Amino acid sequence: MIKKITLGLIVLLVLIQFIPAERNESNDTEFDITKSYDVPDNVAMILKGACNDCHTNLTRYPWYSNIQPVKYMLADHVNEGKRKWNLSTFTKLPLAVQNHKFEEVVEMVEEKEMPLPSYT
Template sequence: MIKKTALTIVIVLIAIQLFRPERNIAVAGSVNAIDLHYPVSNAIKGLLRTSCYDCHSNTTIYPWYSNIQPFAWWQQSHVVDGKKELNFDEFNSYDVKRKKHKLDEVIEVIEKDEMPLGSYT
C-alpha cells in the first residue's frame, strides 16, 4: 500500500511538471515605465529592480526553483497579484489620483515592513 501511494505521488509530481504558468517576461521596455517619466535616482532604480520589479513590473527574473511545479504556480500568483496592485512599467498610464495613491501605499508598506514579502527576501 505504501509503495502504491509513493508511486502515485511521484507520478503526480512528474505529471504536474507539464503544466507551467505563463512567464512574466516583456519583450520590450514599456513607454509608461515610471523612470521614463519621473526623475528616479540610480540608487532608487537599483532598489526598485532588486526589491520590487520581479512582482511589480512586466519583467520577472525567476529563481531556479520557479521551473519546478508547484513552486512556479505559487510564484506566478504573487507576480499576477503584484502587477494588479502596482505595475511600475505601467505607472504613467495611471491617472494622477491613482499615481499619488500608489506612491502613498508604497511608502506605507515599506514603513510597515510589509514589502518586499518575507518569502521573497
C-alpha cells in the same frame, strides 16, 4: 500502503510539471515609471533588487522557477503584484492614483509587508 502513497505523490509531482504558467518577460517600457519620474540611482537599485520581479513586466527568474509548483506560485505572485502596482505601466494611471500608490509603497515598506516574506 506507504509505498503506494509515495508512488502516488511522485506521479502527481511528475504530472504537475506539465501545467503551463505564463512568463512575465515583455520588456515594453513605454509607460514605465522612469518616463515621468526621476528615480534616483539608489532607489532604482532597491526597486531592481527587491520589487521589480513582481511589480514590473520583466521578471528575472531563478533556475528553479520552471519546477512546479514553484512555477505556479511565482506566476501567481507576479500577476497579483502587477495587478496592484505595475511600474512598467505606471504612467498610464491617472495622476491621483499614481500619488495614492506612492502612499501605499511607504505603507507597505513601513509595515514590512513588501517585499513578500517568501521572496526575501
